[in-house]
Amino acid sequence: MVQLIDSDIKTREVLGWKGVHVLHFAGSSCSQKLRIFLNLKGIPWESHLIDLPAHQNFQPWFLGINPRGLVPVLVHDGAVHIESNDIIQYLEKTFPEPRLIPAGHENEVAALLRHEDDLHLDLRTLSFRFVFAPPGPPKPQAALKSYAESGSGTVQGLKDRDKDIQIEFWQRAAREGFTDERARASAQKFCSEFDALDKRLAAQPYLMGDALSVLDIAWFIYAFRLSLAGYPLERLHPRVFAWKEKLLARPEFAKEIAGTRKPATQVSRTLEQVAGF
Numbered sequence: 001m002v003q004l005i006d007s008d009i010k011t012r013e014v015l016g017w018k019g020v021h022v023l024h025f026a027g028s029s030c031s032q033k034l035r036i037f038l039n040l041k042g043i044p045w046e047s048h049l050i051d052l053p054a055h056q057n058f059q060p061w062f063l064g065i066n067p068r069g070l071v072p073v074l075v076h077d078g079a080v081h082i083e084s085n086d087i088i089q090y091l092e093k094t095f096p097e098p099r100l101i102p103a104g105h106e107n108e109v110a111a112l113l114r115h116e117d118d119l120h121l122d123l124r125t126l127s128f129r130f131v132f133a134p135p136g137p138p139k140p141q142a143a144l145k146s147y148a149e150s151g152s153g154t155v156q157g158l159k160d161r162d163k164d165i166q167i168e169f170w171q172r173a174a175r176e177g178f179t180d181e182r183a184r185a186s187a188q189k190f191c192s193e194f195d196a197l198d199k200r201l202a203a204q205p206y207l208m209g210d211a212l213s214v215l216d217i218a219w220f221i222y223a224f225r226l227s228l229a230g231y232p233l234e235r236l237h238p239r240v241f242a243w244k245e246k247l248l249a250r251p252e253f254a255k256e257i258a259g260t261r262k263p264a265t266q267v268s269r270t271l272e273q274v275a276g277f
């Protein structure tokens with residue numbers, strides 16, 4: 001669990017926030033995952049929007065709350081939790097009903113969620129290349145300077161390497177864009193993941209068996225975003241496609257991705273062409 005300690009937090013006002021507060025952005029995949037989880041749990045929460053396209057997450061106020069500069073963030077009775085999957089597992093313990101992590105499978109689910117999180121930068125690469133497709137560098141140098149300089153720079157009291165990884169990601173994007181080679185490698189990773197999910201779904205209606213779980217929420221978000229990017233889910237992984245459509249019919253899911261539409265950008269080559277699918 002990544003709960004911050006006092007010295008990590010520079011924006012002190014959050015320490016006095018009572019109840020469940022979520023700092024998030026409508027179109028962020030990790031925020032969508034957390035909001036669907038909160039909907040299914042029926043947990044009341046207070047919303048604090050952080051405008052990622054306006055680089056609000058690189059401003060001192062937000063970095064004073066999450067030194068990593070990422071959404072979502074949970075503040076529960078003044079305690080600050082970061083990392084969407086850790087937030088979800090914390091909330092599952094704190095608000096156990098209805099269960100979204102099957103009893104006795106906590107460690108297995110934690111490992112599967114870690115694996116899902118490892119693919120986050122691949123999802124981001126494909127999102128920026130085929131969905132958002134900004135005409136120039138996605139993050140201006142001034143915003144990245146503020147990112148580098150603001151916040152405590154520590155997580156649980158230790159110098160945090162994650163922010164360096166994030167900055168390197170954006171600097172590389174500024175230098176070379178999101179190349180065919182990177183996009184192809186990321187798409188192929190998802191192809192093997194979806195193949196595995198397709199096999200699971202041959203034997204059971206949900207990824208962990210007969211009941212919906214946090215794993216369905218997490219992978220729904222990836223499947224939805226990749227479909228938006230032009231990934232041929234229906235053709236390559238028909239069971240994953242049908243499962244995604246089934247979840248999309250539920251209001252708890254649909255309402256959180258309703259605003260995520262593919263902007264009318266000009267994509268020179270489609271994901272199918274780049275990946276060779």
Ligand SMILES: N[C@@H](CCC(=O)N[C@@H](CS)C(=O)NCC(=O)O)C(=O)O
Pocket residue numbers: 028029030031052057069070071072082083084085117120
């Ligand atoms: N491992 C983190 C990843 C969080 C993350 O990368 N969030 C994205 C939005 S989905 C973000 O804040 N991006 C910052 C930006 O685009 O500037 C988590 O699961 O919370």
